[in-house]
Amino acid sequence: MIYAVPKKIAIISPPFVGHYRILFNLAARLIASDNNIHITFIITGWTHVSLSDLERKKFDISRMTLIEMDGGIFQRPAPFYFTFPRVTNLIERVIKACEDHMYIIYDTFSLEGYIAGQILGIPAICSVTGVMGPFDSRLPLFSQAITDNGPIINQLEDTYKISLLERIQMLGDGYFIASDYQTIQWSWPKLIEIDDYSCNRSLVNNQFMRPLNNRTCAVRSLEEKIIYFSLGTVVTTHLWSHSQSLQRFVRKILESIVEKFDGRHGYRVIISAGRKVSDLFTTIPRNFLVSESLPQLDILSQSNLFITHGGGNSVNEAIDAGVPMIVIPFFGDQHQSAANVQKLGIGHSFMHEEHLLDRVIDASSGLYERPCLTDKNSLYNAIDFLLHENDCAGAFMDLKRDEHINITNLNRLSLG
Structure with missing residues (x-):
């Protein structure tokens, strides 16, 4: 044999x-x-x-x-x-x-x-x-x-x-x-191509791929609007103990969200805390669901708005589900994500001032506060606009015309 x-x-x-x-x-x-x-x-x-x-x-x-x-x-x-x-x-x-x-x-x-x-x-x-x-x-x-x-x-x-x-x-x-053989970018092409991503880079056999199983059908309630909040896994875990200013900034955002939606009929807020809930909340409003970890793909398929840090996976998963975003970037490529989301018309981003980006891009700098969020009404205005006035459906449709990309197309990997 x-x-x-x-x-x-x-x-x-x-x-x-x-x-x-x-x-x-x-x-x-x-x-x-x-x-x-x-x-x-x-x-x-x-x-x-x-x-x-x-x-x-x-x-x-x-x-x-x-x-x-x-x-x-x-x-x-x-x-x-x-x-x-x-x-x-x-x-x-x-x-x-x-x-x-x-x-x-x-x-x-x-x-x-x-x-x-x-x-x-x-x-x-x-x-x-x-x-x-x-x-x-x-x-x-x-x-x-x-x-x-x-x-x-x-x-x-x-x-x-x-x-x-x-x-x-x-x-x-x-x-x-960059690989001498192949580079896989786990993103929708237009999310990356909206900026000159290949400038000064030598990318060999670059491929864009998205997981097929992320493309869940949106099932959104007509009875209530769901606001989903998550800052991913790095901000509230690996960075948390290294920065008091980060902790203050995150708590400030959460306090503003609680103040806006606490007890409001027709709204449900779901928060993936990324750490022990007691570290962030002493009491939880009745129309809030807060957990250390939640199934993000399932929640996004039901959500009307996603408040996110702008991590690459989170932004792409929101695009998969067609959910408008409010992006509050903290470090790294999150600044690029936030800028691209704004350019594509699929959300609103609270960016750092341009002259600071070469500093705040480093997570160890501790620079998280930003003037555009000093007044909580600016956050409220963005929430109200995306929930009630701005229809991003057309922008999402234009962005997702590359239906051929998925990881079941394994022949697109350079494996013999």
Whole structure:
């Protein structure tokens, strides 16, 4: 009897939900499409930043091999400064784990995957969950980060005889090294193409993909309007303990929302807190549902308005469901998301002042307050406009004319 040689694929991601979950779903579909595919899922984490027990259970019942790696202490909540120290600590382990694999798929935050591919001569595909904008190497934040990390980058280049420095770009508040093989952007094309995202970038075989199972049919009540609020998983977890100003800013926004909707007939507010509810609320109004974690896709399919931080997954999921957004960006590519949402006419964004963006894009700066939200009436006006006056249906229809993109089209991945 002749047995087929297994197709072994290594997927490498940090332990951030928005990054690894979309790759987990991709891996599950790859396995379902071909019984001969074996997935090694490598999490490049830190001592106190890793998968939750609940997420580990999902791997336990999958047909994937999970490898969690501890890259040391998570000292600063800024990708420019937590990436290369972790890469240095983990790269040998990642290389060993990938040795006998046919392909590598690496998240933008897990540059170990790119380096392992270069060293082993394995095709490495880059997964981009963030919202990509144009690249400018002159930005002070980027040039300073390159200077600060220069010794580590040079050491990696010398040790492994590879070229890194000339390949490194910026995406959001982190590094980006484009694949020599293929780049997957998990976004609707027009969300990215509204800006000159390819400026100063060399993208090989760039593909836009959206998960087919995200396209739920909207079922919205005529009896009440649903307002959904979520700031994702990073703002209220990894960043929370590092910034008192962030905590004050988030509480201020929530207090304004409670003041506007508490007890109002015909309105229901659903809040995904991202942490213990008691950390944010002492009492919860009767027409509010607040939970540490909620099924976002299901809720968006019923929502009339989404108040969001502008993370790439959240914005794309709102587009999937056709829900207008109020975007309040905090860091990284969220600023790009907010600008693009405004340009596309699918929501309203409360941006930082332009001259501050090269500073606030760094999550460690602690600059979260912004003049446009000093008066809570500006938030109320945006809510009322999007709930009652502005019909975004046409804008969503124009944006989503690329119906061919989905991850069931696996032939669009460059896998032999």
